[in-house]
Amino acid sequence: APHPTTLLPYAERIKLHSNPTARRILEIMDRKKTNLAVSVDVTSAAEALEVVKRVGASVCMVKTHCDIFEDFSPAFTEELVRLSKELDFVIFEDRKFADIGNTVSLQYSSGVHKIASWSDLTNAHPVPGPGIIKGLATVGQPLGRGLLLLAEMSSAGSLAVGGYTEQTFDMARKAGRDFVIGFIAQNRVDKDASPEKGEDWLIMSPGVGLAAKGDSLGQQYRTPREVVIEAGADVIIVGRGIYGVQGGEQAVKDEAERYRVEGWKAYEERLAR
């Protein structure tokens, strides 16, 4: 039987969340009819902003790796935040924090990147234990930010499987949903969560592509249909399949729209089961 959460429209899940970022994501998804997140993994911040302008209308979320940019600056994040308001999307810095609570609180708030000041959403490996959530929450929760735990990965040979994945869900449950709003995962890892009891988690899946099956470094791709209908994920995350498409500016815009339509069709089909 399908997971009960996957039978609920995004709009009906808003009221099941207290975290402002979780609510905003679901509101945007419903308003713009999109479950697409674009991962902008280019090495120039200027180029990243160009991609964001082209795909912004089609996405609920833009995902960054801020340590990839050669020309990272506060002006870049200011402009990204401005675009996130103008084009109506959430910013997700895919930082994958993985240290003790005290260290991650500093990595999140400080340094060159000051991630908490501009990123609505970030993520963390559960490997250090629940102190990592506490450390990040001290910084992010007062700002209304959200956190995803990495329960599974798309890459071949990942160690985040089985009992590790189950314990990740248990850790999130124990932490509560004021700050942790969901998971990066390949499946519906929130096994016995019941929306009828008011429990709702967002599942976001990278490793999505319509053309390639993978890359030479272990990445594995599934189609939007496989991810949204079969695996039951809520958000599809696409990188090279969109920003890497040949044919210039219009091609990137068109490809984002193509993935938005594919992802939304799959979502409508899953509701109709």
Ligand code: 5IU
């Ligand atoms: N990403 C993955 N798989 C994962 C996790 C993160 O691909 O399990 I966690 C990131 C890496 C990259 C993006 O930033 O998602 C996927 O990019 P491509 O669509 O270009 O493969």
